[in-house]
Amino acid sequence: MITKKIVLIGDFSTGKTSLIRKYVDNQFSDEYLTTIGVKISKKIVDLNAENDVQLLIWDIEGHTDAKAMNPAYIMGANGIIIVCDSTREKSIDSIKDHLQTCSKLLKKVPIIIALNKSDLLNDDLTMKELQTNLKNLYNEVEFIYPTSAKDGKNVELIFTNLAQSML
Amino acid sequence: MHIQEVFNAMYQQHHYEYIVIDQNLKVIEFSDKVTAYCDASLLRTMDTDIYSVVPELYGLGQEIQEVYEESRKSLEIPFIKKDDLYVTLSVQAGRTSSNDAIETLIILFENVTQEVEMERRSVQDRNDKELLMLKVSKQNKELQKYNTHMQKLVEKEVSRNDLLNKEIIHTQREVIATMGAIGETRSKETGDHVLRVAEYSYTLALKAGLNLNDADDLKMASPMHDIGKVGIEDSILNKPARLTEDEFEIMKRHAQLGYEMLKGSSQKLLQTAAIVAYEHHEKWDGSGYPRGLEGNAIHIYGRITAIADVFDALGHDRVYKKAWPLQDILTLLEKERGKHFDPRLIDLFIENIDDFLEIKNKFNN
Numbered sequence: 001m002i003t004k005k006i007v008l009i010g011d012f013s014t015g016k017t018s019l020i021r022k023y024v025d026n027q028f029s030d031e032y033l034t035t036i037g038v039k040i041s042k043k044i045v046d047l048n049a050e051n052d053v054q055l056l057i058w059d060i061e062g063h064t065d066a067k068a069m070n071p072a073y074i075m076g077a078n079g080i081i082i083v084c085d086s087t088r089e090k091s092i093d094s095i096k097d098h099l100q101t102c103s104k105l106l107k108k109v110p111i112i113i114a115l116n117k118s119d120l121l122n123d124d125l126t127m128k129e130l131q132t133n134l135k136n137l138y139n140e141v142e143f144i145y146p147t148s149a150k151d152g153k154n155v156e157l158i159f160t161n162l163a164q165s166m167l
Numbered sequence: 168m169h170i171q172e173v174f175n176a177m178y179q180q181h182h183y184e185y186i187v188i189d190q191n192l193k194v195i196e197f198s199d200k201v202t203a204y205c206d207a208s209l210l211r212t213m214d215t216d217i218y219s220v221v222p223e224l225y226g227l228g229q230e231i232q233e234v235y236e237e238s239r240k241s242l243e244i245p246f247i248k249k250d251d252l253y254v255t256l257s258v259q260a261g262r263t264s265s266n267d268a269i270e271t272l273i274i275l276f277e278n279v280t281q282e283v284e285m286e287r288r289s290v291q292d293r294n295d296k297e298l299l300m301l302k303v304s305k306q307n308k309e310l311q312k313y314n315t316h317m318q319k320l321v322e323k324e325v326s327r328n329d330l331l332n333k334e335i336i337h338t339q340r341e342v343i344a345t346m347g348a349i350g351e352t353r354s355k356e357t358g359d360h361v362l363r364v365a366e367y368s369y370t371l372a373l374k375a376g377l378n379l380n381d382a383d384d385l386k387m388a389s390p391m392h393d394i395g396k397v398g399i400e401d402s403i404l405n406k407p408a409r410l411t412e413d414e415f416e417i418m419k420r421h422a423q424l425g426y427e428m429l430k431g432s433s434q435k436l437l438q439t440a441a442i443v444a445y446e447h448h449e450k451w452d453g454s455g456y457p458r459g460l461e462g463n464a465i466h467i468y469g470r471i472t473a474i475a476d477v478f479d480a481l482g483h484d485r486v487y488k489k490a491w492p493l494q495d496i497l498t499l500l501e502k503e504r505g506k507h508f509d510p511r512l513i514d515l516f517i518e519n520i521d522d523f524l525e526i527k528n529k530f531n532n
Contacts, residue, residue, distance in 0.1 A: 003225055005225050005226040012294050032298070034294050036246055036253070036287045037248060038246060039247075039248040040223060042222070061246075062294075064294065072243060072244045073244070075226070075227060075230060076225065076226025076228075088301065
């Protein structure tokens with residue numbers, strides 16, 4: 001079986017841990033508990049009969065103004081999911097910095113942007129506009145999806161799409 | 168001493184656990200308690216690949232190779248969560264050959280759970296504070312948006328109310344003008360008379376110190392001073408001869424009638440008109456009608472209109488009399504100072520007689 005390392009990066013409290021928890025354990029909690037260091041989860045993605053992929057999903061401590069991401073966590077990744085809080089502008093602005101970090105540490109790997117907490121955004125039009133703007137800004141990004149760890153929106157999709165892109 | 172015992176003695180003293188791997192990244196040795204951090208069954212299998220035992224190293228083949236080749240001193244992955252523990256994992260050079268080439272690598276596991284727990288508290292606290300500040304700032308923005316919206320609504324309402332008020336005032340003026348015109352049709356006076364009375368009253372009100380609004384109200388209301396005459400029968404109202412005492416008593420009722428007609432309104436303009444209709448025949452010395460009020464008990468609107476009404480009536484021809492010369496009128500006004508008329512208002516009127524004569528000329532016919 002093929003093993004692939006994927007890392008979820010993004011500002012603090014954007015919902016990286018929640019997305020992984022929803023994907024791996026199908027659970028969700030509203031409580032915010034900051035992640036320190038890294039927690040690695042495993043999940044086998046059944047893409048087709050011949051291509052089962054074991055994902056090593058790295059849930060790393062979120063980026064803050066006081067503490068940058070540790071490069072050791074990102075090195076060797078086969079795919080990246082940049083998670084931002086779609087209701088928090090600063091976390092969206094940080095995408096640029098996260099992409100720069102990836103390009104410094106990794107060869108060309110597929111990158112997906114998850115505009116998380118989409119359930120808190122009332123306006124569908126705002127989300128579509130955001131997606132279009134980001135797509136125009138960041139050509140190197142494979143997919144941009146609105147996601148919600150709370151209602152499960154596109155959670156499975158971002159991981160399986162990334163798995164397919166990594167093969 | 169076996170090499171494992173040497174490592175055990177060396178690393179366990181510093182609370183490290185370890186795994187030794189060869190150049191093919193196969194596990195060759197490990198400390199007893201390293202099984203706290205990785206799968207013991209895999210460790211004890213021959214030719215075990217290090218990635219199976221320590222999946223955290225997956226993808227880091229190049230970096231591990233760099234440690235072998237000494238182009239990288241070590242590879243460290245801090246704070247990895249392992250169930251309830253946290254470990255920092257470090258790949259370092261191990262045994263060297265006789266020609267100083269590195270033959271093995273050591274993967275060290277350091278339990279850093281306590282350190283992480285301490286850091287967690289401060290990071291959680293810091294992040295919670297920042298989230299709270301973001302929330303407050305967001306709510307402030309929402310509040311500001313709401314306030315701006317409310318302000319616009321209030322401004323719109325105020326402007327709408329202003330418009331409505333203007334419309335109401337305009338309608339009131341039209342109603343009063345129409346009522347004044349009705350009054351004229353019942354009176355022997357001409358339309359110019361009420362117009363001039365209005366202008367004299369306005370000017371005298373300003374001279375007497377009333378503010379512009381009150382003076383303007385009086386100007387609008389004074390044409391209605393005789394509105395009560397609509398209730399007086401034609402035979403008396405239009406009698407070409409002098410009225411008998413009884414007829415005069417009936418005629419005097421027009422002041423009360425006018426008041427009754429207008430008093431019900433809560434509008435300031437109509438209230439002013441009611442006062443004027445009621446009190447324009449009152450006299451300073453108390454000999455007027457309908458109530459025989461005296462001095463300042465007569466509203467200033469009544470006192471002003473009384474002068475304006477008499478001054479204009481005497482100065483113009485009527486079917487039953489000729490216009491008086493100005494000097495005769497002024498003599499009468501002075502004679503009636505403190506009797507029929509308010510002495511202060513008479514003084515002001517005479518002092519400013521040129522202004523009133525200008526009005527008389529301007530609105531003559």
